[in-house]
Amino acid sequence: MSSSQSAFSNRKVDRAYYWMAVPAAILFAVFLYVPFLQGVMYSFTNSQGYGDYKWVGLRNYIALFGDDRVWRAYGFTFFIAIIITVLINVIAMFLAVALNGRIAFKNGFRAIFFIPYTLSVLVIGYVFKYIFMNPLPALGRRLGIDWLSTSMITNEKLAWIPIVFLAVWQGIAYSVLIYLAGLQTIDNEIYEAAAIDGVNAWQKFWKITFPLIGPFFTINLVLSMKNALGTFDQVVALTGGGPNSATQTVTYLIYKGGLTGGEYAYQTANSVVFFIVLAIIAFIQLKFFGSKEKI
Amino acid sequence: MSTAANVSATTSASGAQASSGRPVRFRRDHAINWWLTAAVAVLSLTVLVPLYFTIVTALKTPAEAGTFSLPTAWQWHNFADASAKVNYPLAALNSALITVAAVVLTLLTNTFVAYAVARNMDKRFFRFLYYFFIAAMFVPFPVIMLPIAKQMGSWHLDNQIGLIVLYMILGLGTNLFIATGFIRSIPVALEEAARIDGAGTWRIFWQIIFPLMSPINATIAILTALWAWNDFLLPLIVLTDQTNQTIPLAQYVFSSQFAANYPMAFSSYLMAMAPILVVYVFAQKWVIGGVMRGAVK
Numbered sequence: 254m255s256s257s258q259s260a261f262s263n264r265k266v267d268r269a270y271y272w273m274a275v276p277a278a279i280l281f282a283v284f285l286y287v288p289f290l291q292g293v294m295y296s297f298t299n300s301q302g303y304g305d306y307k308w309v310g311l312r313n314y315i316a317l318f319g320d321d322r323v324w325r326a327y328g329f330t331f332f333i334a335i336i337i338t339v340l341i342n343v344i345a346m347f348l349a350v351a352l353n354g355r356i357a358f359k360n361g362f363r364a365i366f367f368i369p370y371t372l373s374v375l376v377i378g379y380v381f382k383y384i385f386m387n388p389l390p391a392l393g394r395r396l397g398i399d400w401l402s403t404s405m406i407t408n409e410k411l412a413w414i415p416i417v418f419l420a421v422w423q424g425i426a427y428s429v430l431i432y433l434a435g436l437q438t439i440d441n442e443i444y445e446a447a448a449i450d451g452v453n454a455w456q457k458f459w460k461i462t463f464p465l466i467g468p469f470f471t472i473n474l475v476l477s478m479k480n481a482l483g484t485f486d487q488v489v490a491l492t493g494g495g496p497n498s499a500t501q502t503v504t505y506l507i508y509k510g511g512l513t514g515g516e517y518a519y520q521t522a523n524s525v526v527f528f529i530v531l532a533i534i535a536f537i538q539l540k541f542f543g544s545k546e547k548i
Numbered sequence: 549m550s551t552a553a554n555v556s557a558t559t560s561a562s563g564a565q566a567s568s569g570r571p572v573r574f575r576r577d578h579a580i581n582w583w584l585t586a587a588v589a590v591l592s593l594t595v596l597v598p599l600y601f602t603i604v605t606a607l608k609t610p611a612e613a614g615t616f617s618l619p620t621a622w623q624w625h626n627f628a629d630a631s632a633k634v635n636y637p638l639a640a641l642n643s644a645l646i647t648v649a650a651v652v653l654t655l656l657t658n659t660f661v662a663y664a665v666a667r668n669m670d671k672r673f674f675r676f677l678y679y680f681f682i683a684a685m686f687v688p689f690p691v692i693m694l695p696i697a698k699q700m701g702s703w704h705l706d707n708q709i710g711l712i713v714l715y716m717i718l719g720l721g722t723n724l725f726i727a728t729g730f731i732r733s734i735p736v737a738l739e740e741a742a743r744i745d746g747a748g749t750w751r752i753f754w755q756i757i758f759p760l761m762s763p764i765n766a767t768i769a770i771l772t773a774l775w776a777w778n779d780f781l782l783p784l785i786v787l788t789d790q791t792n793q794t795i796p797l798a799q800y801v802f803s804s805q806f807a808a809n810y811p812m813a814f815s816s817y818l819m820a821m822a823p824i825l826v827v828y829v830f831a832q833k834w835v836i837g838g839v840m841r842g843a844v845k
Contacts, residue, residue: 261672269749273664274677277657277720284717285684288695295695302698348591356585364832365592367839368599371828373778373796376820379803380602383810387614388601422594430836434843469843483688486780489800504690511694512785521694528691535686 289528292521302517313522322498323523326506327530329499333417334481340417341424341477342470348425349432350458363433370426378419378490382406385415385491409499412492416500419487424480428473435469436462475538482531503527606815613810623811630816633805638791639798640823643777646708646794650715650776651769658720658768659761660753662727667736669728678728685721689781697785706788714786715776723768726842730764731757767838777824795820 296313300306317323352363369377386404393401405411439462447457463470485504488494494501494509501509503523511520601616606626608619631637665681668674700710734757742752758765780796787797799820806813828835 261675262670264670266668266671266674267749270664270668270674273660273749273753274674277661278677278680280717281681281684281720284696284699284714285687285692288692288699289687291699292692292695302694348588351584351588354584355579355581356588357580357582358585360833362588362592363836365595367832367836368595368825368828370839371774371778371824371835372821373780373799375780375796376799376817377598379799380598380814380817383605383814384598384601388616391614427839430839431843434840437840438844472843479686479688483690485690489780504688504693507690507693508781508785512697517694517698524691524694528687531688531691532686 293525295518296522296525298518300518301515302511306518309518313519314526316519317523317526322501322506325498326501326503329413330482330484330502330504333413333420333484333502334478336417337420337424337481337484338474338478340421341428341481342473344421345425345428345473346432346470348429349436350462352429353433353436363429366429367426369423372423374419374423374486375490377423378487381415381419381422382491406492407496409496412496412500415491416484416487419491420481420484424477428477431469431473432466435466439465471539475535478534478538479531482534602814602818602821605811606818608811610809610811613814626811626815627819630806630812631819633812634798634802634816635793636795636798636816636819639793639795640819642708642792643794644823646711646715647773647776649708649712651772653712653716654719654723654772655765655769657716658723659727659758659765661720662724663731663753663757665724666728666731669732678724681721681724683721684718685725689718693781693785700786701788706786707792708787711782711786714782715772715779719768719772719775722771726767726771727761727764730761734760763838763841766834767842770835770838771842774824 295306297308297310298306299309299312348366352359352366356362385406390402390404393399393403400411405414443461443465444457447461452460483504484502485508488500488502488505492500494505507520507524507527510516510523514520597616604616604618605613607622607624609621609623612619661681665674665678669678696714700706700714703710705713738756738760739752742756747755778796779794780800783794783797784800787793790801793801799816802816803813806816
C-alpha cells in the first residue's frame with residue numbers, strides 16, 4: 254500500500270459535538286428522508302392515502318406517461334418557470350445595479366422593493382386577482398385595447414400572464430438583495446481603474462460587474478428556478494388551476510389529485526418523477542453555471 | 549462623466565491615505581443620476597400602487613370599489629365586519645404563536661447543529677452530515693408533501709405543534725448553509741482559551757459562540773419569521789382543525805364567503821398584511837441587512 258493519506262483528520266472529536274448534531278440528523282431523517290422513501294414505496298401501490306392497498310408494480314408510472322393532464326401540467330410548469338426565472342433575474346439585476354448606482358433615496362427604494370417578500374403570496378394574490386378581474390379590463394375597454402378588455406384570468410390562452418406576473422413581482426424582491434450583496438463585494442478601485450481606461454457603462458457591466466457577481470448569479474438562478482418550478486400559491490390565489498385546467502402546475506396537480514382527488518399513490522408516483530426531473534435540472538445548473546464557482 | 553475629477557480625487561485620497569497610514573473613504577460618485585432615479589421611481593410604483601389600491605378599496609362601499617380613487621366616505625366598519633367573518637383574532641393569535649415558537653426553537657437548536665458541523669468539517673462523519681442537511685435544500689417540498697401530510701396525521705401532529713416542529717426541521721438545511729461560513733470565521737483560539745479554563749463544549753457554545761453569532765442569528769430569525777408567518781402550503785396540508793388556522797389559511801378558507809363584497813374582502817387582506825408591514829416599516833434596515841448578510845459567505 255502506498256502512503257495514501259486520507260483527506261480527513263484523525264483528531265478525536267469531543268462527544269458533545271455528536272450530541273449536538275446526531276439527534277438533529279435523526280429528526281431530519283424522520284421528517285424528511287423517511288417520508289420521501291415512504292412516498293417512493295407508496296408509488297408502487299394503489300393506495301388512496303387511507304385503508305388497504307395492493308402492490309401494483311410500475312402501473313402508476315406507466316399510467317403517468319399516458320396521462321394528458323400530467324403532460325400538460327409539466328409543459329405549463331416549465332413554460333412559466335423559464336419565463337419567471339429569466340424575468341426575475343434580468344429585472345432584479347437591472348434594479349440591483351441601479352440601486353447600487355448614483356441614485357437618490359437609495360435606502361428608501363431598497364426598502365420599497367423588498368416589501369413584496371414580506372407579504373403572503375396568497376393574500377397579495379387575491380388582491381391581484383381582483384385587479385386583473387375588474388380595474389384592468391375596465392382600463393382596457395376605455396383604451397380600446399381588445400385583449401385587455403376582458404379578464405386574462407378567465408381566458409385559457411392568457412391566464413398564465415397573471416401567474417407569471419405575481420411570481421415575478423414577488424420573486425424580484427429577494428433576488429435584488431442577493432445581487433446587491435454581490436455588488437457590494439466588488440472593490441470600487443476596479444471601477445476607478447476602468448474609468449481611467451475609458452470603459453463605457455455597457456462594457457463596465459459585462460466585462461467587470463457580471464463576471465464578479467457570477468456566484469450570486471448562480472445562487473439566484475438555482476433558487477428562483479426551484480421556486481418557479483414549485484409554483485403553487487399563485488395558482489391557488491389567481492386561477493385555481495383553471496380555466497379548463499390550463500394553469501395547473503405540477504405541484505398543484507400533486508396537491509389536488511393526491512390530497513383531495515383520491516389519487517394518493519398515483520400522485521406520489523408523480524412526485525417521484527418530478528423529483529428526478531428537478532434533480533437533473535439542479536445538477537445541470539450547478540455543472541453548467543457553477544463549474545468555477547463554489548456554492 | 550467626470551473622469552478627470554475622479555482621477556484627481558483618487559490621487560489626493562491616496563495621498564491622504566499614505567500620510568495617515570489607513571484607508572480613507574472618499575466619495576467617488578458626486579453627481580446623482582436623476583434619469584436613473586426616475587426610472588427606479590417608476591418601477592417602485594409596481595409595488596406601491598397595489599398596496600395603495602388595497603388600502604383604499606378596504607375603506608369603500610361595495611358600489612364604489614374597483615377604481616383607484618379615494619373613498620368618498622371612509623367605511624371603517626369594514627374591518628370589524630371582516631374580522632368577525634374570518635375570525636381574525638384567533639387566526640392572528642395562531643400565526644403569532646407558531647411564528648414566535650418556530651423562530652425561538654430554530655435559533656436554539658439549528659445554531660448548535662451548525663456549530664458542531666462547522667467545527668468538525670475535517671472529520672468524515674461531520675462532512676457527511678453537512679451534505680446530508682444541505683442536500684435537503686434542493687429537494688422541493690411537493691416531493692414529500694403527500695407522505696408528510698399522512699405522517700403528521702398519524703402521529704397526531706396535525707396541529708400547531710407539528711407545524712412548529714416542521715419549520716424547525718425543514719429550515720435546518722438553509723440555516724446550516726447560512727451559518728457555517730460565519731462560524732468558521734470565528735477564531736478557534738477563543739474556544740481553546742475557554743477549554744483550558746475548564747469549560748465544556750456546550751458551555752463554550754452558549755457563552756461564547758452563540759452570542760458571537762448574533763448577526764447571523766438575526767438573519768436566521770428574520771428568514772424563519774417571514775417564512776412561518778406567510779407560509780400557506782404547510783398549514784394547508786398539516787392543519788386539520790379549523791380552530792388552528794393561520795392567517796393565510798383563514799384567507800383561503802373564507803375566500804369564497806365575501807361574495808361580491810370586495811371592500812370587506814380587502815379589509816380582510818389588509819389586516820392579514822398589516823402586522824408584518826408595520827414591523828417591516830420600523831425594522832426595514834435591520835431586515836434588509838439581515839437578509840443580505842445571509843447571501844454573503
